[in-house]
Amino acid sequence: MKIAAIIAEYNPFHNGHKHHIEETRRLTGASHVLVVMSGNFTQRGDLAIIPKHIRAEAALRNGADLVIELPAAFALSSAEQFASGAVTLLNAVCGEIPDTVLSFGSESGDIDLLSESAGAVQYALTTDEFYAAMKRGKTYPAALQYAVEKYYTDDIVEVLTTPNNTLAVEYLKALSESGSSIKPFTITRSESSHDEHRSDYKDIVSASQLRKMLLDGNDVSMLTPMNFDESDRGNGVDLADISRLETAILAKMRGLSEKDIKKSPNVNGGLENRIFKAARAARNLSELYFLSKTKRYTLARIRRAVLCCFLGITESDVKLNPQYVRILGMNDRGKEILAHSEKCPFPIDTSLSALMNKSDECKRQAVLEDRCTNVYSLAFENRLICGKEFTEKPILF
Numbered sequence: 001m002k003i004a005a006i007i008a009e010y011n012p013f014h015n016g017h018k019h020h021i022e023e024t025r026r027l028t029g030a031s032h033v034l035v036v037m038s039g040n041f042t043q044r045g046d047l048a049i050i051p052k053h054i055r056a057e058a059a060l061r062n063g064a065d066l067v068i069e070l071p072a073a074f075a076l077s078s079a080e081q082f083a084s085g086a087v088t089l090l091n092a093v094c095g096e097i098p099d100t101v102l103s104f105g106s107e108s109g110d111i112d113l114l115s116e117s118a119g120a121v122q123y124a125l126t127t128d129e130f131y132a133a134m135k136r137g138k139t140y141p142a143a144l145q146y147a148v149e150k151y152y153t154d155d156i157v158e159v160l161t162t163p164n165n166t167l168a169v170e171y172l173k174a175l176s177e178s179g180s181s182i183k184p185f186t187i188t189r190s191e192s193s194h195d196e197h198r199s200d201y202k203d204i205v206s207a208s209q210l211r212k213m214l215l216d217g218n219d220v221s222m223l224t225p226m227n228f229d230e231s232d233r234g235n236g237v238d239l240a241d242i243s244r245l246e247t248a249i250l251a252k253m254r255g256l257s258e259k260d261i262k263k264s265p266n267v268n269g270g271l272e273n274r275i276f277k278a279a280r281a282a283r284n285l286s287e288l289y290f291l292s293k294t295k296r297y298t299l300a301r302i303r304r305a306v307l308c309c310f311l312g313i314t315e316s317d318v319k320l321n322p323q324y325v326r327i328l329g330m331n332d333r334g335k336e337i338l339a340h341s342e343k344c345p346f347p348i349d350t351s352l353s354a355l356m357n358k359s360d361e362c363k364r365q366a367v368l369e370d371r372c373t374n375v376y377s378l379a380f381e382n383r384l385i386c387g388k389e390f391t392e393k394p395i396l397f
Helices: 015-028 052-061 079-094 111-124 128-135 140-151 154-159 163-177 207-215 242-254 258-262 271-281 285-292 299-311 315-319 332-339 360-376
Strands: 003-008 032-038 066-070 101-106 183-188 325-330
Touching (some): 003 015, 015 032, 015 101, 032 052, 032 332, 052 066, 066 332, 079 163, 111 140, 128 140, 242 285, 242 299, 258 271, 271 285, 285 299
Parallel strands (some): 003 032, 032 066, 101 183
16 A cells, blocks of 8 residues: 545645646555545635535545545644644554655655755744844745845745745645654646636636636636536535625624734734734725735735634644544545554544544534534525534545
């Protein structure tokens, strides 16, 4: 057995994701593919446009064998915490299985260069230049790049200027810092880049462009293996849109103090004060983000902070680390992966109700997931019922 692991959001699943799975199998010789997938929330600080079980089904129909969930607290966190949470789950499930690889896309396609860049980042974060740049009001990515430029060659600096390379570096850091035996493997990303919108596309576009096309009602049948029917999009489920939660989010934010806001992950350096003031002046989400943003804080960081405040996700939830392995779907090969995971330090199950009874920490994480999904269920044109976490069946093939 050779396992290839993939960390993904699949928001939504498209032809590029299918290509990644297929190329991962072909180039690594993997017999089994395990995916750690974000649940109903994403790292850009937004809702997943399609519910997690439907996205898990799409992955299983197109090459994955086992899909497990990255909990909301980590999906809605910084790239570093996102990667760390996902790698923690991978180490738990298959870290003891020989020859396991973590496959990810990158603009570089050079694993040695990416590994060197990961080391450069680890060093740069300890330098006076990094801290000085942060004090001058630079964003975290800008301060990091400034420090790297002081000590490393142009090829290393160039790696950190593109989004997939940057996330790849975080995966490599997480593997290194956890002492993982999982080996990194990268596939060059040559089609649409992250968040790129192109008019000259063929059969692959970025997930960002695909989401916009879906929300605009465009035909996307050539861009994704998922079945989006004009009258029944998302296999019977409408598309989630954060704008449907706008009034609720603004109402919640207006009732929070600076101290409340500061409890959210990665809210520091006075960001809580900006969000507090913005929440009292903003009349819509766009204004809230715009009034909170400065050169020091990226828009994605602002969106994550606001959504975490709204959902009640705190820094302590992220520090808790994943406490269980929640299976969203699997086939027979996925069951074989689980059969070789007898040393997993976490409870493994398809049932959230079963997992929440394993420990106090599991219960805390499960209760948070349930609360987040109950809110997510209100973001559809045809609102979903409460309690989906305990009624939704796993996808089994």
